Amino acid sequence: MRVVIAPPAPALLPDYAGREDPVGPLRAALTQAVAWLGDGPVRVVAQAPSEVDRSRGIQQSLGARIALSLGLTLTEDPSAPLLVFASGSAMRTEKAPGFFDERSVAFDAQLDAAIRSGKGLSDLDLALGEQLWAQGLTGLVDLAGAEIDDVQVDYADAAYGVAYWVARWQLKAASSPADSGS
């Protein structure tokens, strides 16, 4: 099974397209990665906003909207390729949405290692992640234990103070991640 991890950044939506693209390299990486998922329907895993998210003004989960804007067809079929929307801390700089929190660097490094290896996802401190304005982590943790054949990271950067990844995981044929409630 193929899995793509991508950030639920509103800047990816056509609704917010300016004359210049603030996330050009991210968008290019995501476009290539979802093409790799194939022509068929895709199952989107996008965490609904938590109470804490709502207190920060996040009212909607954008994963499905972003996926639809990329021309994907969505399905609930558990055997379909997965598009998991998650991002790291949003506190990497003083200009970041959540201001600067020095814990964000180590947290994002741990998340980076987990995304690049597929290991250690269950060790992530979800409470800390929430404090650091990370999103979609439960969708990633639900992939813990899946056996991975190959990982390709197409994009990894903390643009605008928020940690983004676009990554492709090729899971072993027999490996089936738990239903994560898309």
Next chain:
Amino acid sequence: MTLRLGRHSFDDAQTLMMAIVNRTPDSFYDKGATWSEDKAHARVAEVVAQGAEIVDIGGIKAAPGVEISEAEERERVVDFVAKVRADHPQLVISVDTWRAGVADAVCLAGADVINDAWGGADPELVDVAAQHDVAIICTHTGGVQVRTRPFRIEYDDVMAAVIADTTAYAERALAAGVARESIVIDPAHDFGKNTVHGLEVTRRMAEMVATGWPVLVSLSNKDFVGESLDLPVGERLIGTLAATTICATAGARIYRVHEVVQTRQTVDMANVIAGRLAPKLMIRGLQ
């Protein structure tokens, strides 16, 4: 409608800055700052660097003054146009003249637009535009003579007069063979109009845009701005930009200006607010 100015074409939504370059010793705003040829060329290079799509080169100031013969006008602009054409192949060159003879010469030298600020005083101007397949700016002057100031002029309805005259001029240009996409109308603020007229034309700009002809406005530092604020030339930029906002919101396409950078920002901001133009670069709250 796509706008075609001589060699250059522009999409429907694109607004254009037309920077004024005077080849005169006595124009009201710059008072001869670009009278010397090298300074005039430096001014062209400057406005190109500032993003102007068009330069409007004029050899005679609009206000009354010493009579300039056709030969003298040619002397001032023709070779200059040829050099600008050679130096700036991507630039739209407009020449501000009412004389068909001068227009013919500058078109041969590489001009793309004839800016007839005097409302068709020379009836052969449209034929020259058609012959060279260049654009023409059709202005409203209320029928006053070339290089005269308005004096006790009255209109029953100034905007109706502006629309009637400029669209009639546009139709005359079309009939003469000028391409439809190369005809622009201009209410000509301050020409044959007092300040009250200029303000009404500004306020009702949407009616002019609704004619379907692309609209040029020339508001820069004019007396209707100066009188509205009781400010002399040199202190009219803010007033000019406020008037520019109103015209941009109404949908004017071309802005004949002294200050390119400030006007470009003003026009873009108005069009972004109006929803015709996307913001340049957005990320706040969208990470």
